[in-house]
Amino acid sequence: MPDEKVAARLAVLAAGVPSLAVGADAVTVDRGDLLAVMRFLKEDPECAFDYLTDLTATDYTDHFTVVYHLVSFVHGHQLTVRCDIPRDDPQIPTVMDIWGGADFQEREVFDLLGVVFTGRENSRILLHEGFKGHPLRKDFEWVGGRES
Amino acid sequence: MDVINGAGKDAARKSKIREGHAIERLTTDRVVVEEAKRLIHIAPLEKILNLARGYSFWPFGFGLACCAIEGLMGPNDPRFDWSRFGYEPMRNSPRQSDVMIVAGTVTKKMAPFLVRLYEQMSQPKWVIAMGSCAIAGGPFVDSYYVVPGVDKLVPVDVYVPGCPPRPDALLHGMLLLRDKVQGRKSVISHA
Numbered sequence: 001m002p003d004e005k006v007a008a009r010l011a012v013l014a015a016g017v018p019s020l021a022v023g024a025d026a027v028t029v030d031r032g033d034l035l036a037v038m039r040f041l042k043e044d045p046e047c048a049f050d051y052l053t054d055l056t057a058t059d060y061t062d063h064f065t066v067v068y069h070l071v072s073f074v075h076g077h078q079l080t081v082r083c084d085i086p087r088d089d090p091q092i093p094t095v096m097d098i099w100g101g102a103d104f105q106e107r108e109v110f111d112l113l114g115v116v117f118t119g120r121e122n123s124r125i126l127l128h129e130g131f132k133g134h135p136l137r138k139d140f141e142w143v144g145g146r147e148s
Numbered sequence: 149m150d151v152i153n154g155a156g157k158d159a160a161r162k163s164k165i166r167e168g169h170a171i172e173r174l175t176t177d178r179v180v181v182e183e184a185k186r187l188i189h190i191a192p193l194e195k196i197l198n199l200a201r202g203y204s205f206w207p208f209g210f211g212l213a214c215c216a217i218e219g220l221m222g223p224n225d226p227r228f229d230w231s232r233f234g235y236e237p238m239r240n241s242p243r244q245s246d247v248m249i250v251a252g253t254v255t256k257k258m259a260p261f262l263v264r265l266y267e268q269m270s271q272p273k274w275v276i277a278m279g280s281c282a283i284a285g286g287p288f289v290d291s292y293y294v295v296p297g298v299d300k301l302v303p304v305d306v307y308v309p310g311c312p313p314r315p316d317a318l319l320h321g322m323l324l325l326r327d328k329v330q331g332r333k334s335v336i337s338h339a
Contacts, residue, residue, distance in 0.1 A: 140292075
């Protein structure tokens with residue numbers, strides 16, 4: 001469960017954002033409301049999540065889930081935000097304007113899973129530019145390597 | 149006679165050598181001939197240069213993974229101390245080094261830089277592939293981004309197996325390379 005103060009603020013926020021659901025260990029939100037929720041979480045003085053520790057994504061074969069791990073240095077509490085996106089349209093708005101540190105992590109998620117972050121330039125970070133495919137996708141198949 | 153060492157299979161050349169030491173064509177004085185035979189060996193200058201090269205490799209550490217700890221840091225410390233063999237100055241510039249020690253996993257993104265640095269080394273140059281990853285990709289051989297062996301990129305002189313090999317193993321590899329450079333009969337592996 002989120003911190004009590006945060007839970008209270010999330011309840012207020014959920015009144016205006018229908019897609020926001022507060023779960024046992026994470027908050028889920030639709031990608032259409034993502035930016036508004038994230039901006040609230042950072043700018044609200046009770047929440048004040050001023051640091052994005054991690055930004056990852058998972059391939060569940062029928063959809064992707066992008067996961068944001070937030071920490072507040074001011075209050076010392078943390079929060080996990082999850083956002084499901086369809087596999088045939090893997091787009092999600094960038095949070096780089098809110099946390100600049102999202103830059104490299106979004107590039108890594110794009111590189112390895114092919115999730116496109118709108119509102120920013122998407123370029124590979126670990127693999128070279130000519131690489132075909134996104135290797136952390138479950139349907140990624142690769143031929144080569146050792147000599148047979 | 150030492151002159152034969154390393155000579156080719158050219159029969160004519162061999163028979164010429166068998167005629168005797170060059171001093172015998174100049175004098176018949178036995179004392180002079182014996183002394184000259186004892187002291188003067190006729191061989192390519194390269195042999196003397198190789199003697200020096202083999203005893204003073206300047207390694208170029210190419211540390212890419214955990215092998216760098218065992219292969220580049222370990223041998224430097226007083227316990228293993230490869231400076232007692234003359235391999236002391238670790239160079240961080242390819243232009244100042246003789247032997248590149250590839251210690252770790254070579255990824256495809258790293259490959260062009262590895263080749264470029266190898267080509268920047270001045271001749272003569274040698275390569276030691278240290279550890280399973282550098283030899284053949286190691287446990288990551290089936291990965292989408294690992295080069296299955298550094299010998300796909302540059303010619304390798306000595307393979308040091310292990311995951312990672314101990315510093316002693318790398319020292320052994322350096323001594324094998326010394327034997328190879330100095331033209332003794334190279335030994336592939338010891339038990």
